[in-house]
Amino acid sequence: MNAPFDLGGVRQGELVYQTGFGNGFETEALPGALPVGRNSPQRCAYGLYAEQLSGSPFTAPRASNERSWLYRIQPSVQHLGRYHRTDARLWRTAPCPQADLAIAPLRWSPVPLPDAPLTLIEGMHTVTTAGDADGRAGMAAHIYLATRGMEDAYFYNADGEMIFLPQHGALRFRTEFGAIDAGPGEAVIMPRGIKFAADLLSGPARGYVCENYGSAFTLPERGPIGANCLANPRDFKTPVARYEDRAAPCTLTVKWGGALWQTELAYSPLDVVAWHGNYAPYKYDLRHFSPVGPLLFDHADPSIFTVLTAPTGTPGTANVDFVIFPDRWAVAENTFRPPWYHMNIMSEFMGLIYGAYDAKPQGFLPGGFSLHNCMLPHGPDTDAFNAASAATLKPHKLEGTMAFMFETYLPQRVTSWAAGLAELQHEYTDCWRGLARRFDPTKP
Numbered sequence: 001m002n003a004p005f006d007l008g009g010v011r012q013g014e015l016v017y018q019t020g021f022g023n024g025f026e027t028e029a030l031p032g033a034l035p036v037g038r039n040s041p042q043r044c045a046y047g048l049y050a051e052q053l054s055g056s057p058f059t060a061p062r063a064s065n066e067r068s069w070l071y072r073i074q075p076s077v078q079h080l081g082r083y084h085r086t087d088a089r090l091w092r093t094a095p096c097p098q099a100d101l102a103i104a105p106l107r108w109s110p111v112p113l114p115d116a117p118l119t120l121i122e123g124m125h126t127v128t129t130a131g132d133a134d135g136r137a138g139m140a141a142h143i144y145l146a147t148r149g150m151e152d153a154y155f156y157n158a159d160g161e162m163i164f165l166p167q168h169g170a171l172r173f174r175t176e177f178g179a180i181d182a183g184p185g186e187a188v189i190m191p192r193g194i195k196f197a198a199d200l201l202s203g204p205a206r207g208y209v210c211e212n213y214g215s216a217f218t219l220p221e222r223g224p225i226g227a228n229c230l231a232n233p234r235d236f237k238t239p240v241a242r243y244e245d246r247a248a249p250c251t252l253t254v255k256w257g258g259a260l261w262q263t264e265l266a267y268s269p270l271d272v273v274a275w276h277g278n279y280a281p282y283k284y285d286l287r288h289f290s291p292v293g294p295l296l297f298d299h300a301d302p303s304i305f306t307v308l309t310a311p312t313g314t315p316g317t318a319n320v321d322f323v324i325f326p327d328r329w330a331v332a333e334n335t336f337r338p339p340w341y342h343m344n345i346m347s348e349f350m351g352l353i354y355g356a357y358d359a360k361p362q363g364f365l366p367g368g369f370s371l372h373n374c375m376l377p378h379g380p381d382t383d384a385f386n387a388a389s390a391a392t393l394k395p396h397k398l399e400g401t402m403a404f405m406f407e408t409y410l411p412q413r414v415t416s417w418a419a420g421l422a423e424l425q426h427e428y429t430d431c432w433r434g435l436a437r438r439f440d441p442t443k444p
């Protein structure tokens, strides 16, 4: 890949990023590669082809209209080789049948990294699916287990947008729009249709993925919170243009209609020399999230920790909310401070990137994951309840922790792979067994 042209962005490591959320970004890896004052000149500079990538219908309202213009060495139609269906391995797409499991809250220990050579795509393991990818509703939750880089095996997903959450090991995403590095504590959002390959920066890698079949992730409204806090737009980072001008046999795999399709190419498809627009991959450091919470008493709903939301047409009902539980102070007086007991119309997939989660200090391990599905009760385990009920309520800092949740309005169906894992904690619901009967009608 060429060195980036000096664009005055934010440098992090050896990469440069543009800051902001959903901006009209513009970037060029060669001076003058971007047309000025028009999108589609009769002849583009350097012999490039102009191509539009539409992430929303042309007629979407301005607030949700997403598209970018790419100036590339070869147009994407040159990638239309003869596609053949290739093995999707353990990547599943909704609608996908529910595994033979009794209904219950579910929790898994971390799945170990295998010895087998697996790229990020080959190592995608689906835990749950929800909704219908063709209907643009729902999501899938995956674990990736990657032991080798993708090198010349490029990929794009037509079925959904993806959030990658590294939990172990760092990744470099080489994309059509430039390169993004991310490690544990960061999130990478790869919109639908963007070609990329991922390299391993520090050995084998494990993490979580949300595949969002619905509308694109955006920032939640802040309401009375005002103009600041939660995820601030300036903390989102979008790459600057970098391109590969490389003739080498390579493959392009497309996830389309729940299947993987592969073709052979003679040139790298990451050949975008310049681009502008608001449809691009980006990353966010979850530690930049500015939490807002209860300052006197009670426990607010977890929606106060929403980083990104993918809305449906029903106001307040998300196809997916991406929520985190970062470091924060707990200060509420006369309050049971951990999350309350709960039944929910939404279904909650959770993971732990590092540290401990206050409602489940034992058993919910970094790299592990849990599923609290539609209308299945859950809440603090016995030890957490007893400790929080007796605790002296001084200000207390929850430190060194980063849990997250993918919450969807549709029930999540567990795959047979996840149901058959040795890491499934069959005794999970025992964590509530010890909750004592404390009722005494004579003691108000």
Ligand SMILES: [Fe+2]
Residues within 6 Å of the ligand: 342, 344, 348, 372, 378
């Ligand atoms: Fe919940």
